[in-house]
Amino acid sequence: MQIYICVKHVPDSAAHITILDKNRIDESISFLLNPYDEHAVTEAAKIKNNTPDSEVIAVCLGKNDAEKTIRSALAMGADRGILITCDKNYDSMVTALALKAAIEQDGTPGLIFTGKESIDAEGMQTMFRIGAVFDFPVATNVVKLDIEVDKAVVDCELSGGITNTYEMSLPCVLGAGKGLNTPRYPTFPDVVKSKKKPVQKIVFTDLNIKDSPAGMRIVELEPLHQARQPKEIKGDAGFVAKEIIRILKQEAKVL
Amino acid sequence: MMKNIGVIIELDKGRVKETNFGMITLARAKDTQLFAFVMDADAKSVKEVLESFGITKIVEVWLAPDQLNNPVTRAKAMINAIKEFNISMVFGLSTAMGKDLLPRIAAHLFAPLVMDCFYVDLEQKIAKTYQYSGKTIATIQLTGEVLVFGIRPNAIEPVKAQEKAQMLKFDSSHIVATGFRVIKSGGIDKTTRINLAEADVIIAGGRGMKNSENFNILFQCAKKINAAVGASRVAVDAGWVPYSMQVGQTGEKVSPKVYIACGISGSIQHFAGMKTSGMIIAINTDENAAILSNCDYYVKADALEIIPTLTKILDNG
Numbered sequence: 001m002q003i004y005i006c007v008k009h010v011p012d013s014a015a016h017i018t019i020l021d022k023n024r025i026d027e028s029i030s031f032l033l034n035p036y037d038e039h040a041v042t043e044a045a046k047i048k049n050n051t052p053d054s055e056v057i058a059v060c061l062g063k064n065d066a067e068k069t070i071r072s073a074l075a076m077g078a079d080r081g082i083l084i085t086c087d088k089n090y091d092s093m094v095t096a097l098a099l100k101a102a103i104e105q106d107g108t109p110g111l112i113f114t115g116k117e118s119i120d121a122e123g124m125q126t127m128f129r130i131g132a133v134f135d136f137p138v139a140t141n142v143v144k145l146d147i148e149v150d151k152a153v154v155d156c157e158l159s160g161g162i163t164n165t166y167e168m169s170l171p172c173v174l175g176a177g178k179g180l181n182t183p184r185y186p187t188f189p190d191v192v193k194s195k196k197k198p199v200q201k202i203v204f205t206d207l208n209i210k211d212s213p214a215g216m217r218i219v220e221l222e223p224l225h226q227a228r229q230p231k232e233i234k235g236d237a238g239f240v241a242k243e244i245i246r247i248l249k250q251e252a253k254v255l
Numbered sequence: 256m257m258k259n260i261g262v263i264i265e266l267d268k269g270r271v272k273e274t275n276f277g278m279i280t281l282a283r284a285k286d287t288q289l290f291a292f293v294m295d296a297d298a299k300s301v302k303e304v305l306e307s308f309g310i311t312k313i314v315e316v317w318l319a320p321d322q323l324n325n326p327v328t329r330a331k332a333m334i335n336a337i338k339e340f341n342i343s344m345v346f347g348l349s350t351a352m353g354k355d356l357l358p359r360i361a362a363h364l365f366a367p368l369v370m371d372c373f374y375v376d377l378e379q380k381i382a383k384t385y386q387y388s389g390k391t392i393a394t395i396q397l398t399g400e401v402l403v404f405g406i407r408p409n410a411i412e413p414v415k416a417q418e419k420a421q422m423l424k425f426d427s428s429h430i431v432a433t434g435f436r437v438i439k440s441g442g443i444d445k446t447t448r449i450n451l452a453e454a455d456v457i458i459a460g461g462r463g464m465k466n467s468e469n470f471n472i473l474f475q476c477a478k479k480i481n482a483a484v485g486a487s488r489v490a491v492d493a494g495w496v497p498y499s500m501q502v503g504q505t506g507e508k509v510s511p512k513v514y515i516a517c518g519i520s521g522s523i524q525h526f527a528g529m530k531t532s533g534m535i536i537a538i539n540t541d542e543n544a545a546i547l548s549n550c551d552y553y554v555k556a557d558a559l560e561i562i563p564t565l566t567k568i569l570d571n572g
């Protein structure tokens with residue numbers, strides 16, 4: 001079985017974001033493999049170990065620098081990578097079409113993984129769009145997965161700790177949630193080995209993705225300014241507690 | 256031509272959840288028909304309340320109980336309804352249910368979708384949402400025949416606008432989900448009493464809570480002030496509380512009216528999940544904790560002393 005993992009190269013969550021030209025960010029900051037994708041890679045590697053003749057392929061649509069993210073996926077257990085190189089950022093509709101074109105060129109997916117969301121754009125939809133263009137069933141925020149002969153049984157977490165169990169035919173698309181596993185971070189030998197694994201590069205424009213009238217475009221980015229002016233509440237516990245109650249009642253009007 | 260706008264109503268035990276009203280307020284516009292799609296209840300029972308917020312057409316999307324449990328049949332029914340009633344803009348909530356429903360709808364219609372919007376301009380077709388862990392506000396231009404918006408719960412103040420609504424039915428009981436079957440639905444985690452994403456007040460604990468038992472202090476207080484209980488990743492990773500309670504970049508993103516942080520330092524990743532809260536109150540023993548310089552009120556004290564005192568005062572009326 002060929003297992004494809006769609007990975008994204010995203011800014012480190014601790015990085016300072018600077019806005020350029022009103023609608024893009026300064027990308028000379030540290031980027032890494034999207035945290036939720038780590039769970040996807042870990043799960044794919046686990047399935048591979050239990051399934052003879054299977055292969056894990058990390059696919060990424062990104063700029064040249066995104067090869068680093070593919071290398072991280074390779075160090076965590078993927079066998080090889082495909083980088084679709086582009087020089088601008090595309091919306092999730094175009095991304096899904098590009099990923100599909102690259103995957104179809106490469107092989108026959110038995111399973112496709114994504115993370116449940118990317119921590120930069122936080123669009124929460126790429127897995128559904130991949131499913132729609134392939135016409136495969138989709139589940140997201142998957143926290144438990146069993147692969148059987150011709151189906152996948154998944155637990156998906158809704159908020160508040162509610163989980164639903166679904167049975168899906170294969171191939172299917174799964175958005176990995178945090179509860180799925182504990183990512184196995186690469187050891188030094190893993191990193192060394194990953195450098196020798198092949199990464200194929202495809203140029204985005206060679207995939208001939210048709211222009212669509214439907215889409216999403218960022219017209220403006222602005223830093224979120226926090227205008228909070230912290231005020232201290234001083235006094236003994238009794239006084240402080242009463243003051244908090246007063247604030248909840250009179251200012252926030254929630255009591 | 257008059258435009259048709261649709262809102263997908265989320266119910267809780269047959270009642271319209273409060274957070275729908277802000278969304279409906281946002282979806283109202285001049286010279287439009289405002290459709291409410293109701294899947295989980297007898298539409299007559301919610302007619303009055305929907306009319307009071309300006310809904311002019313109420314569509315009961317009829318599905319059998321087992322179809323209602325299946326996100327694929329729900330999405331397909333909505334896709335058919337959107338086509339049937341010529342809806343050009345679809346609004347839903349960015350709740351757990353919405354996160355599974357809206358992208359399915361948008362993907363099948365090949366329609367643009369912005370999740371977690373806190374502002375939409377229907378005329379310009381732009382939406383505002385947060386990106387980069389809440390560090391930036393993104394203004395996004397949508398283009399297409401159908402546009403889909405996921406609205407962040409609690410982000411918009413509801414305003415009433417009385418209308419009379421026409422009642423319609425849309426039978427979707429013939430729909431089947433191919434390749435996708437529900438085996439079990441539900442399984443509620445009892446420790447999370449009020450849904451975090453929709454709570455008006457959240458009281459959250461971090462490393463400063465020290466152990467799992469001390470979280471009971473927060474639960475007791477939460478009951479008194481009608482709050483949901485959240486946690487930092489440290490508290491979750493330590494196993495004190497389940498992951499479903501985690502607030503932050505890799506947890507739940509919340510915007511309650513009030514967020515009370517107890518023993519939480521205020522890391523970038525924690526802020527990513529709660530920085531849009533109306534008011535932040537921090538209780539922390541360390542005067543250098545980052546959260547103290549980015550909140551509305553703070554107390555330099557032991558949360559394990561302040562919170563029980565607060566609960567006791569409320570107990571005594």
Ligand SMILES: Cc1cc2nc3c(=O)[nH]c(=O)nc-3n(C[C@H](O)[C@H](O)[C@H](O)COP(=O)(O)OP(=O)(O)OC[C@H]3O[C@@H](n4cnc5c(N)ncnc54)[C@H](O)[C@@H]3O)c2cc1C
Binds near residue numbers: 528
């Ligand atoms: C990729 C990534 C994703 C992450 N995602 C998240 C996320 O989603 N959510 C999240 O929360 N974190 C996340 N983190 C972790 C984050 O960086 C912090 O480590 C974490 O938020 C710290 O939790 P804390 O505030 O409880 O603990 P600490 O930072 O240790 O702070 C504890 C605070 O409690 C105070 N304190 C101690 N005792 C008391 C007392 N008795 N009364 C009052 N105050 C007391 C201390 O002074 C201190 O300020 C993520 C990190 C990474 C790298």
